[in-house]
Amino acid sequence: MTVRPFSITVDGRSVPVVPGQTIGAALHAAGIRSWRATRFGGRPRGLFCGIGVCFDCLISVNGRAPERACLAEAAPGDEVTTS
Amino acid sequence: MTYGSAGGRAGDRGTYDLVVVGGGPAGVAGALTAALAGLRVALLDSSARLGGQYFRHTVVPGRAPGLDRFLRQARALSDRAEVLSRHQVWSVAREPDGDLLVHAGSPDGRSVAVRGRRLLIATGAYDRPLPFPGWDLPGVLTAGGAQALLKGNGVVAGRRIVVSGTGPFLLPVATGLAAAGAKVLGVFEAGGALGLARHPLLALGKAAEAAGYALSLARHRVPYLTRHAVVAAHGEREVEAVTVARLDPRWNVLDTRIVECDTVATGYGFVPQIDLGVQLGCGTRRDVDGSPVLEADSAQRTTVPGVWAAGEPTGVGGWRLAELEGRIAGRSIVAHTRRRPPGAAGVELMAGEVAGALSRRRDRWRAFGAALQQAYPVRAGWQGWLRDDTLVCRCEEVPLARVREAQELGATDARSIKLLARPGMGWCQGRICGYAVACLAGEPQQPPRRPIAQPITLGALSEAAGPGDDLATSRAGDPGEPATSRADKPDDPLAH
Numbered sequence: 001m002t003v004r005p006f007s008i009t010v011d012g013r014s015v016p017v018v019p020g021q022t023i024g025a026a027l028h029a030a031g032i033r034s035w036r037a038t039r040f041g042g043r044p045r046g047l048f049c050g051i052g053v054c055f056d057c058l059i060s061v062n063g064r065a066p067e068r069a070c071l072a073e074a075a076p077g078d079e080v081t082t083s
Numbered sequence: 084m085t086y087g088s089a090g091g092r093a094g095d096r097g098t099y100d101l102v103v104v105g106g107g108p109a110g111v112a113g114a115l116t117a118a119l120a121g122l123r124v125a126l127l128d129s130s131a132r133l134g135g136q137y138f139r140h141t142v143v144p145g146r147a148p149g150l151d152r153f154l155r156q157a158r159a160l161s162d163r164a165e166v167l168s169r170h171q172v173w174s175v176a177r178e179p180d181g182d183l184l185v186h187a188g189s190p191d192g193r194s195v196a197v198r199g200r201r202l203l204i205a206t207g208a209y210d211r212p213l214p215f216p217g218w219d220l221p222g223v224l225t226a227g228g229a230q231a232l233l234k235g236n237g238v239v240a241g242r243r244i245v246v247s248g249t250g251p252f253l254l255p256v257a258t259g260l261a262a263a264g265a266k267v268l269g270v271f272e273a274g275g276a277l278g279l280a281r282h283p284l285l286a287l288g289k290a291a292e293a294a295g296y297a298l299s300l301a302r303h304r305v306p307y308l309t310r311h312a313v314v315a316a317h318g319e320r321e322v323e324a325v326t327v328a329r330l331d332p333r334w335n336v337l338d339t340r341i342v343e344c345d346t347v348a349t350g351y352g353f354v355p356q357i358d359l360g361v362q363l364g365c366g367t368r369r370d371v372d373g374s375p376v377l378e379a380d381s382a383q384r385t386t387v388p389g390v391w392a393a394g395e396p397t398g399v400g401g402w403r404l405a406e407l408e409g410r411i412a413g414r415s416i417v418a419h420t421r422r423r424p425p426g427a428a429g430v431e432l433m434a435g436e437v438a439g440a441l442s443r444r445r446d447r448w449r450a451f452g453a454a455l456q457q458a459y460p461v462r463a464g465w466q467g468w469l470r471d472d473t474l475v476c477r478c479e480e481v482p483l484a485r486v487r488e489a490q491e492l493g494a495t496d497a498r499s500i501k502l503l504a505r506p507g508m509g510w511c512q513g514r515i516c517g518y519a520v521a522c523l524a525g526e527p528q529q530p531p532r533r534p535i536a537q538p539i540t541l542g543a544l545s546e547a548a549g550p551g552d553d554l555a556t557s558r559a560g561d562p563g564e565p566a567t568s569r570a571d572k573p574d575d576p577l578a579h
Binding site for chain 1: 477
């Protein structure tokens, strides 16, 4: 298991990660609290339930979409794109 | 050779004696009890690490009551059973031969199926939020979400935080956030007019716990106000302020004030996760708060043969109750395997037989859980906090006005409201809005009807339909430990 802090890229921007953190937690810690717009109202959304139930925090990880940012553990080299 | 895998039929090698879904205190205690008795056990959990929501921990574990003990159990389990973390179970089906096939999505996105003779459902619960204007603004989190960020990730949800809702869970959330450095501007408890000095925890003989919270809130200068709640959140792209209301006993708004903050942690109790049991046809009952939960007998058996349930799916009561129920279920499952065929050593245990001390402790904690639920009911006045444009369903963006329209068109229950206005039809399948929609329809929440408990890709679904992807067939390793008696040795991870 990686123990040193590392970074992931989010829309090209570098975001620091403490090993074990989810992508959602790393984004939140970096002050990025919304990363998705809703289909109809275009409303900003980020974490809400934080435990994989609400699906508000959907995000693309390494081209895979959609993932729940609150469940996806960040890994070195992850490239995350938001919509 | 392992007890319970006897029979020698071709293909049996890949069948576990027990498959457990859920790696919190109930699932781990149940799985470990069975594994220590020599059963071949597989446990699936959606998280990267065992613990569930209560024993959620980071790579460097923190301190929580019972955490060391849980980690010992989790380690012992990992040595003796197949633990499949980051596996999202989306369905369980009964095979023609009576076995249960548990379908899950694996971390790499593939579908796997684990076959077992028996199933233990220990899937926990999640926060029950209530809608209010602005509750979909980023920065509004469930209380459990704020807790998960802190305990699982070491991230404090915000700088200036308001905690609002009802129930004792608000207290550890608020004290945890304050201790981690957040400015907690207040705990707004919609229920009870008694205040922390006469908190229900005290009445239930948990003076030390109540005093601990009171002390911690006082030390961090966090006000604890009963009959108060956040009834609206304001902001452009994120929460910038909230409206806090003083409430009457029915939760109607008496007066309001604005509190500037960047984060809200909110929760109004918990919703037990019972999809898998409902899929299998398990009987349900209404819990103290009206929530549908799985019916379980004194040995934690559901109404469906071969299926047990433990922890919050049988009624919300916290981690101690969950662990006790898991241990009782584990013993009952062990007894069940020894009853058919009759015990070789001449020890005949009935599956319904439960050790007296365990079941007495379980009953005490269950009574405690029920008393807490009774002390924190959700009152109907919250519906008055909504405006026509308040989103009731976040996924499908259904405002209150559309729900009311559906009712005017003749929808008299939650199901017809759903068909007409589409709340609960999106990604979360009504997990978040189900309670609110039922309340708006004026009926108790019905058991969920979700043929697929987790969204999966069509590819994974088609894989699951094919033969050759039976995980148990391809991955089952050695048969594990021989049957041993689990005397209450000092190093027994299940002993107190």
